[in-house]
Amino acid sequence: MKKVIKILGYLIGGLALIAVGFFAFVSLTWEKKFDAPYPTVSISSDSTVLARGQYLVYGPAHCATCHIDPNDYEAMSAGQLVPLAGGADLIIPPAHFRPRNLTPDKETGIGALTDEEVARVMRYGVGHDGRVIFPFMPFENMTEYDLNAIISFLRSQPPVNRKIEPTEYTFLGKAVIAAGLIKPIAPSSTPAKDMKQEASVVYGEYLANSVANCAGCHSPRDLKTGEFTGPKFSGGLAFEEVSGTFITPNLTPDPETGLLAKWTEASFIQRLKAGLVHEGTPMPWSSFAMMDEVDLKAIYMYLNSLPPTKNLVAQTVIRKETEE
Ligand code: HEC
Ligand code: HEC
Structure with a gap:
């Protein structure tokens, strides 16, 4: 019995030391x-x-x-x-x-x-x-x-x-x-000097990845570090907000699970121009509603050129139960 307590003592002491060490390490090194x-x-x-x-x-x-x-x-x-x-x-x-x-x-x-x-x-x-x-x-x-x-x-x-x-x-x-x-x-x-603003896959790729950050939210990622953990644009990233959970849809052209497969160019443009629908969503709808048609066409063309990825996002908005 005594032996067990002794071993436990060492174990707890060891863990405490590791915790203190980690705390000291973080405090000393985070201001890099x-x-x-x-x-x-x-x-x-x-x-x-x-x-x-x-x-x-x-x-x-x-x-x-x-x-x-x-x-x-x-x-x-x-x-x-x-x-x-x-x-x-x-x-x-x-x-x-x-x-x-x-x-x-x-x-x-x-x-x-x-x-x-x-x-x-x-x-x-x-x-x-x-x-x-x-x-x-x-x-x-x-x-x-x-x-x-x-x-x-x-x-x-x-x-x-x-x-x-x-x-x-x-x-x-x-x-x-x-x-x-x-x-x-x-x-x-080396970043390009300039890019032609036209309805093309290349310009759409540029906007979706390097300007509008569609990739940043519509891809699986580790939210603590921002690291990408799965195919880009396949959706499924969940944001916990005050009013509920918002999950990004799959923007690849997968016929079964991709949102874009069901949307025409016209409905895509119309949806983005319509702006905010779900109050509290992290997607910057109001800014994107200001995008012009050429830019939206380019993004639509680019998204449709992506490899289809199967990833079912059944629901994108899950509201919190409000207690009355
Ligand atoms: C998704 C939100 C978001 C968007 C979009 C965004 N910013 Fe920021 N920005 C932040 C946050 C958050 C900080 C503060 C970061 C910090 O203090 O660690 C910041 C800080 C900055 C800083 C100061 C960094 C420093 O030296 O302290 C600059 C400059 C800046 N942003 C420029 C821009 C420009 C220009 C754009 C658009 C092209 C932009 N940001 C778009 C969230 C954003
Ligand atoms: C800051 C995160 C964020 C960014 C950046 C973002 N989205 Fe979203 N998006 C979301 C979330 C969360 C949803 C689900 C909730 C909603 O519909 O607002 C969503 C929903 C959508 C929908 C589905 C709308 C519907 O009616 O079902 C489309 C289409 C879309 N995003 C396209 C884009 C495009 C294109 C870009 C880049 C131009 C983009 N998103 C950038 C977070 C983001």
């Missing part, structure tokens, strides 16, 4: 600084460039969905250029994320950041302070033209003085950083 090159940026005041930047920011690249005040969503959905001054709270297990004020205000916005620092966040996922940024903004393969257009547009906006508190990580968030599970991103090859 990362290095990444600063992309070259050329700011323009050309009206075509600024119009492209505005279109991307409020439309397909949906910076606005995350970087505006949630009280302004309705105005944004109605087409107003509400300021990108921050104010949203993304509270998920790794952290309380607070998207930054992207107006050129010197004190509280990107006025304090260089163009190259902003570009580095987009291409490499490394913040101005060297922090690794969780994968909300996978713009690493954006064309040079589009990257320049976005930063040019942001710089052209009126500054709004609004202080946004820094992101606060939970222990889980710090642990995944300390363990090296969140890595900076990088372009998969």
Whole structure:
């Protein structure tokens, strides 16, 4: 009996040591600084460039969905250029994320950041302070033209003085950083200078993967690290939101389980233009509703060119039981 207690004692002591060690490891190592090159940026005041930047920011690249005040969503959905001054709270297990004020205000916005620092966040996922940024903004393969257009547009906006508190990580968030599970991103090859905006599979692939992040939500992933764990666009990723669980449908052309197999180009365009249907969904419908027809056609063509993947997502919206 005594022996058993002794062994148990060692075991518990050992476990406690491991726990303390892990806690110390995380506390000491999570504040890592990362290095990444600063992309070259050329700011323009050309009206075509600024119009492209505005279109991307409020439309397909949906910076606005995350970087505006949630009280302004309705105005944004109605087409107003509400300021990108921050104010949203993304509270998920790794952290309380607070998207930054992207107006050129010197004190509280990107006025304090260089163009190259902003570009580095987009291409490499490394913040101005060297922090690794969780994968909300996978713009690493954006064309040079589009990257320049976005930063040019942001710089052209009126500054709004609004202080946004820094992101606060939970222990889980710090642990995944300390363990090296969140890595900076990088372009998969030298980013294209520009791309023809036309109804083509190539342009659709670009939009769905490198601008609108359809791939990021409509694919199986590990939500703690963002790692892809199955075929892209096959759906099934579940988001726990306040009002219920939202599960992404399979966007591949699989005849039995793929959503796109049942939709015509016209119904696809009509659905995206219609915007938000299910209140509380994480999909940035209001931004995507601003996409023009050429872009939507290109995405439809690309999705239909994907290898069909069988993955049945029976229900995409599961509401919480509300207790009265
Ligand atoms: C899905 C939500 C989301 C979208 C879309 C998004 N952002 Fe962000 N952004 C965030 C969050 C969250 C942070 C704060 C991250 C942090 O503090 O770790 C952030 C931070 C930033 C930062 C500051 C990083 C730093 O150095 O501290 C910049 C610059 C930025 N975003 C630019 C953009 C641009 C430009 C776009 C559109 C092309 C965009 N974001 C789209 C969520 C988003
Ligand atoms: C931030 C996550 C997110 C992003 C980004 C996203 N989606 Fe979704 N999408 C969802 C979720 C969750 C649903 C299911 C709930 C709903 O219908 O709103 C959904 C539903 C859909 C539907 C089905 C709508 C219906 O009426 O049944 C289509 C089509 C769709 N997405 C296409 C796209 C396309 C195309 C893109 C890129 C341009 C995209 N999604 C980007 C999360 C996302």
